[in-house]
Amino acid sequence: MAEIHPIYVFEVAQAIDLDRAERSVGRESARPPFRYRGRATSLFQYRPAPLRISEERPGIAVGEWATDPGVELVLYDFGAASVTYRLSIPGDLEALQQAASVLQGDSRLRADARARAESLVASVAGAGAVQRPQVADLMEEYTILGMRDVPTGESAGTYCAHHAEAIARILRPSEGSLSGQEVADATSVRISFGPSDVTIVDWDAAFVLDKEPEDVRAVLEFANVQLLEMRWLDLQLDDAIERSYQLLARRPAGIALPWDTLGGDLRQVAELQLESAVLLERVTNALKVFGEEYLARIYRLAAGRLQLGALDATITRKLATIESIYQKLSDRASTRRMEFLEWVVILLIAVEVVLGLFR
Secondary structure, rough: EEEEEEEEEEEOOOOOOOOOOOHHHHEEEEEOOOOOEEEEEOEEEEOOOOEEEEEEEEEEEEEOOOEEEEEEEEEEOOOOEEEOOOOEEEOHHHHHHHHHHHHHHOOOHHHHHHHHHHHHHHHHOOOOOEEHHHHHOOEEEEEEEEEEEOOOOOOOOHHHHOOOOHHHHHHHHOOOOOOHHHHHHHOOHHHHHHOEEEEEEEEEEEEOOOOHHHHHHHHHHHHHHHHHHHHHHHHHHHHHHHHHHHHHHHHOOOOOOOOOOHHHHHHHHHHHHHHHHHHHOOOOOOOEOOOOOEEEEEEHHHHHHHHHHEEEHHHHHHHHHHHHHHHHHHHHHHHHHHHHHHHHHHHHHHHHHHHHHHO
16 A cells, blocks of 8 residues: 655744644644654754644545545744645555656645645634734645555565666656656665665655654655745845845935934844844754754755755855845945034034124
């Protein structure tokens, strides 16, 4: 039996109070720690742990298959939400490939996921748990496919090596066959804990062959949440830089007084810079990763595959650009104040001279 877990991630708010949200949710919810192979780990934890909410709804048809009734929604304190479905696929890799191809062209799950996210955010926002609630158009999709047992008696690594092309077509659904180079690239990022499991991470999907895949899926889900938040922050910084440049290029009409516009300009740029820096810090530090534990290695592989490091460097560079613009505006404000004081001194001297002449 194979299974597919489509994951849809949304930017829904500036921040979420998870404790208040947990109290306001009237259905089953939890904030479980990471475990692997039945063993709790203290070296790989959320801070704070996201809120996981289970919903029971009728299944949604996807081709000849249908989603399971249970749907999992997750809220993160930095303002993200994810919706995860599960499809049970009877059969082997061929059936899994067919289902993956059908899922790629189906839009009903995307629409349903957005509706669920909007409903949940509206529910917890009513309890005052959400700052600036708004489900953005930007979203991230990721699909985790796989099986819990190796169909043959061989090891998981050997099985994946023998069926590399089939797995590549599952990860990258295509009408025709894939080249050897494409197959090698799609299946190049892999990791195993033991002979009976393997995880292959690609850009849009992952293949997980594991008896206990729940925490592996949670790690991959979080990596995609980080990807969405960094993409969102990158877009926000583009807008912030554009507005900052406009403020910097604006010329005052007539005599520019020190309190004229620069005070407001400085506040705008400072607020943009602060909000962006706080969001980046909360996103990048939401998961504490120490050592070389297996889940930590999976996270690092996923982060590398999703190019989170490159996004982080881009965002850091844009924050430095905004800091530079802020400094230039601050210097301009200081110059205006000095010029204004000089004119005040000149005016006082002129008044003193005029009064002396009249005396």
